[in-house]
Amino acid sequence: MLELGKSKGKARREARHAKRHKKRSLKHNLRVLRRKRRRQLRATWKKAKKAYKSFKKKLRGAKFKCKILPKVLTLLKPKIEGALAKVDMGNGGAGAGAGVVATLDADAIKVKRVLKNYLDMALHKKIDPLMEKVFDKIKTLLKDVLDPVVEGLKDAMVASVGSVPFVGGVLAVVVSKVFDVLFGAIKQAIGRALDKVQELLQDKIVDAIVGVCFTTMGKFVRNVRVATSAGTHASSAVTHSVKKGYAQSTAKAERGVHQAKVDISQHANDASDSLAETHHKDEDVDKDENAADDDDDSDGDGDGDDGL
Numbered sequence: 001m002l003e004l005g006k007s008k009g010k011a012r013r014e015a016r017h018a019k020r021h022k023k024r025s026l027k028h029n030l031r032v033l034r035r036k037r038r039r040q041l042r043a044t045w046k047k048a049k050k051a052y053k054s055f056k057k058k059l060r061g062a063k064f065k066c067k068i069l070p071k072v073l074t075l076l077k078p079k080i081e082g083a084l085a086k087v088d089m090g091n092g093g094a095g096a097g098a099g100v101v102a103t104l105d106a107d108a109i110k111v112k113r114v115l116k117n118y119l120d121m122a123l124h125k126k127i128d129p130l131m132e133k134v135f136d137k138i139k140t141l142l143k144d145v146l147d148p149v150v151e152g153l154k155d156a157m158v159a160s161v162g163s164v165p166f167v168g169g170v171l172a173v174v175v176s177k178v179f180d181v182l183f184g185a186i187k188q189a190i191g192r193a194l195d196k197v198q199e200l201l202q203d204k205i206v207d208a209i210v211g212v213c214f215t216t217m218g219k220f221v222r223n224v225r226v227a228t229s230a231g232t233h234a235s236s237a238v239t240h241s242v243k244k245g246y247a248q249s250t251a252k253a254e255r256g257v258h259q260a261k262v263d264i265s266q267h268a269n270d271a272s273d274s275l276a277e278t279h280h281k282d283e284d285v286d287k288d289e290n291a292a293d294d295d296d297d298s299d300g301d302g303d304g305d306d307g308l
């Protein structure tokens with residue numbers, strides 16, 4: 001009986017030992033698995049956070065771009081309109097039109113309405129090449145004048161924004177791109193505006209000459225001197241009106257330039273402050289996460305017995 005009791009006691013001890021060993025093994029395996037999964041989760045979180053930071057960086061740049069776009073336009077407007085106010089639109093259209101009047105074979109066309117339309121078309125045909133030449137020259141001169149002016153303004157603003165802490169370099173690139181894209185669009189708009197002025201100028205010269213070449217009864221009158229005077233007056237009137245409008249607009253636009261520069265710098269500083277605040281918050285989050293990882297790595301290193 002004694003031997004039997006010893007045998008049973010030994011069996012129970014071995015069973016308890018086996019149970020404790022199995023439990024420790026399971027706890028160890030769970031600990032290893034948990035650490036592995038946490039590291040995987042940590043790596044995934046870091047990738048997601050990096051992508052989010054990249055997105056926020058782009059969003060901040062886009063937000064800054066939206067804010068400064070009208071400000072850059074304010075800076076460019078007086079430079080462009082000031083240049084347009086000084087263009088020379090002398091074209092010689094009146095003299096060329098008078099030449100058409102002088103050589104017109106009015107006797108060959110008996111219907112007055114047809115003669116009037118014919119003179120109108122002949123004047124346009126004669127004057128149009130002169131207008132094309134003049135306005136092509138104006139567009140070239142404007143490009144030569146405006147390009148260095150706008151480039152200098154862009155460089156000044158890029159340097160100003162570039163000095164802002166944290167985001168200066170990034171925002172300076174944004175400013176440079178905004179200037180380039182906006183000025184490119186403005187040059188196209190200038191081209192379209194000048195095309196309209198060219199068309200208006202030509203129409204006014206032709207209408208003026210045709211108007212003095214026919215009486216109220218519709219009879220053709222060949223008066224070259226009057227035709228020249230009418231064409232010259234019409235050309236001067238349009239030129240004066242266009243240049244006066246641009247000059248007035250330039251003076252008005254100049255008043256907003258200083259504030260636009262201040263606003264661009266302020267938007268850059270706001271972006272810098274926002275980035276600094278975000279950076280500090282990210283650092284705090286990183287510290288908390290690293291501390292949590294350290295606690296997890298050190299958790300459960302001992303293999304304590306629960307009394308079984």
